Amino acid sequence: xxxKISRDEEKRLLEKLAGRTDTEAARxxxxxxxxxxxxxxxxxxYEIVERVKAAPAxxxxxxxxxxxxxxxxxxxxxxxFPPDHPARSKSxxxxxxxxxxxxTHDTVFWYYYLNHPEVxxxxxxxxxxxxxCYGKVxxxxxIDSRHMNIFHQFGGWYIAPDSEKVEPxxxxxxxxxxxxxxxxxxxxxxxxxxxxxxxxxxxxxxVNVKGTAAEGPAKGEWLEILxxxxxxxxxxxxxxxxxxxxxxxxxxIERLAIISMALPDIRLLWSTDERIKKQLMLGKPYVEVxxxxxxxxxxxxIVRKDGFxxxxxxxxxxxxxxxxxxDVKLIDTYENTDKLGAGNVSYAYRITxxxxxxxxxxxxxxxxHKKLEERTVAAYAATVR
Numbered sequence: 001x002x003x004k005i006s007r008d009e010e011k012r013l014l015e016k017l018a019g020r021t022d023t024e025a026a027r028x029x030x031x032x033x034x035x036x037x038x039x040x041x042x043x044x045x046y047e048i049v050e051r052v053k054a055a056p057a058x059x060x061x062x063x064x065x066x067x068x069x070x071x072x073x074x075x076x077x078x079x080x081f082p083p084d085h086p087a088r089s090k091s092x093x094x095x096x097x098x099x100x101x102x103x104t105h106d107t108v109f110w111y112y113y114l115n116h117p118e119v120x121x122x123x124x125x126x127x128x129x130x131x132x133c134y135g136k137v138x139x140x141x142x143i144d145s146r147h148m149n150i151f152h153q154f155g156g157w158y159i160a161p162d163s164e165k166v167e168p169x170x171x172x173x174x175x176x177x178x179x180x181x182x183x184x185x186x187x188x189x190x191x192x193x194x195x196x197x198x199x200x201x202x203x204x205x206x207v208n209v210k211g212t213a214a215e216g217p218a219k220g221e222w223l224e225i226l227x228x229x230x231x232x233x234x235x236x237x238x239x240x241x242x243x244x245x246x247x248x249x250x251x252x253i254e255r256l257a258i259i260s261m262a263l264p265d266i267r268l269l270w271s272t273d274e275r276i277k278k279q280l281m282l283g284k285p286y287v288e289v290x291x292x293x294x295x296x297x298x299x300x301x302i303v304r305k306d307g308f309x310x311x312x313x314x315x316x317x318x319x320x321x322x323x324x325x326x327d328v329k330l331i332d333t334y335e336n337t338d339k340l341g342a343g344n345v346s347y348a349y350r351i352t353x354x355x356x357x358x359x360x361x362x363x364x365x366x367x368x369h370k371k372l373e374e375r376t377v378a379a380y381a382a383t384v385r
Contacts, residue, residue, distance in 0.1 A: 003064045003119075003131070005112045010067040013096050023379070027315055028094055028102060031138055031150050032068055037269065038134045038152045038253055044261065044280045045152050045253045045269065048182055049134050051282075055181040057174035058156065061130035062119075066112045068136060069096055070103045074111050078238050080197040091309045092140050102138035106153040107198065107250050109133035110231070114239045123241060128160035134253070140311035143328040145265045149315065152253040157231065159246035168201060171228055171247035175205050178226070178249070182256050183207065184283065190222070199229025199248060209259060223259060226251030261286045265356055267323050273357045292355055294326060295365040299373060300348040301382040302340055308347070308380055316379055317351065320372045324360065327352040346385065 014032070017025050037045040052058065072095075075081075076088055086092050087104055094102040113119055113131050122129055134154040141149045158174070160166050172191055179189045188208035196202045206222040228249035236244055254266055262285040263269070268276055279286050310330070317328055332348035340346060351372070353365045376382045 001062045001118070003062050003113065003116055005064070005066045005116070007067045010069045013069050013100055017096060023316075023319070024094070027319065028096065031094070031102065034136070034150060036135050036152070038136075038154065042277070043269070044257045044282050047282055048253050048256050048260075049154055051181040052154065052156075052178055053132060055174075055177040057177040058130065058132060061132050061156065061158075062113070064109050064113050064131050064133040065135070066103075066106075066109050066133060068103055068138075069100055070108050072099055072101050075101060075104060075108050078111055078235065079105075079107065080232065080235055082197070085197075087139075091311050094138050094140065104137055104139050105250065106133050106135060106137060106155045107248070109155065110157065110235075110248075111239050114236075114241055123244070126161045126163075128158070128164055130156065130158040132156040140315065142311075143314050143317060143325055145267075145326060146258070148254075148266055149318070151266075153250055154253050155248065155250035157246055157248035159231070159236075159241075159244050162243050162245055166230075166246050168203070168230060168247070171203070171230065171249070174247065175203075175226070175228060175249060178251075179205065179207060182282070183260060194227060194229070196227055196229055198232055198235045200232050202227065202229035204228070207259065225255055225259065257282070264288075265326065267326075267356050270323065271356055276356065292357075292359045294352050294354040295360055295362070297351050297353070297365065297369040298331070298348060299351060299369070299376065300332070300346065300385040301373075301376055301380075302344050302346045302385065303380045303382045305335075305343055305345040308345070313349075313376075316375055317372060320375055321351075321353065321368050324353055324355055324368065325351060326354040 017029055037043040038049050040046050081087060093104055096102065119129065135152060136150055137153050138150055141147045158166065175191060179187055190206050192204050192206065194202045194204040204224050205226050205228065206224050208221055209223050210221040226249055231246055231248050233245065254269060257263065257269060258266065260282045261280060268280065271277060314328060317325055329350045330347065331350050334346040351369065353360055353368060373384050377384060
């Protein structure tokens with residue numbers, strides 16, 4: 001069954017966002033308007049989702065679609081995130097207001113699913129059920145060829161009354177189905193113990209990328225692709241469900257695509273260039289359209305130490321350069337009260353500009369970098385050195 005959770009509250013919050021003029025609100029509006037590639041036919045992320053949905057372990061599972069703006073307490077408190085967990089910080093998470101955030105993990109679907117009227121009826125009858133959920137998630141993050149602040153997750157679970165025996169071996173079978181669905185029957189994988197706030201026991205899955213399309217970008221033999229485990233009864237209880245247990249998993253879909261196609265850059269998954277799109281075929285190593293040259297520029301500036309958040313600066317770089325920035329590296333941090341003044345700090349970043357679709361001219365890069373300097377000054381009252 002397709003289950004679409006009401007987005008009325010999200011619409012109200014979007015209207016409030018639309019009325020704001022601050023930079024953070026503009027960013028969030030832009031991020032929310034970006035397409036959900038997991039639901040976009042033709043995208044390899046969509047293909048991964050469809051393959052997993054067709055796997056034997058997920059036959060008859062519900063397909064759940066949830067809002068992209070969710071309450072903070074549902075996202076963190078119900079899932080046993082400790083009070084000091086980094087994800088709760090405004091330097092890691094996009095806060096729409098004091099009580100709502102852009103969703104940081106798709107596991108939040110558990111709450112919405114368990115509170116759906118049809119699912120409540122099934123639980124009242126003591127029925128077992130499974131569900132899958134997928135889409136965009138948002139986390140403030142660094143900028144490099146493997147990370148974006150907007151990416152896609154795919155999660156699922158199976159829950160049953162305690163009278164039905166559900167064990168880790170059942171989860172392991174489902175995890176094997178995922179690996180085979182995405183990478184084919186020959187992909188080697190292993191399941192290791194792990195730790196997550198809302199499952200116990202917990203497990204991770206690693207795949208052996210040696211000798212596969214992924215060997216290049218993976219730079220190693222074993223690579224972790226997803227987390228999983230048995231949902232804590234305490235978590236289910238906080239969501240209003242007693243006498244149930246089961247298994248669950250969650251993964252980043254981009255990671256699976258990068259491994260499958262040996263992608264050198266995550267930005268390729270968002271490209272609208274037909275020369276690139278036709279190369280994005282699961283199981284086939286990506287063939288460069290052309291290796292466009294990088295252009296590197298350094299920016300060094302002095303700011304107040306208590307007013308500068310690194311992840312917010314990554315967002316400012318994205319505001320200016322969009323997908324034309326490939327990498328941002330902090331190359332120097334310097335503090336000296338005598339030279340810089342009390343409470344001031346100097347940062348130096350190396351910015352690598354490179355398009356995945358064309359060669360950037362020096363004039364284009366210089367203009368972008370000049371704009372970045374101006375925005376840095378305006379945003380942080382910075383002194384560019």
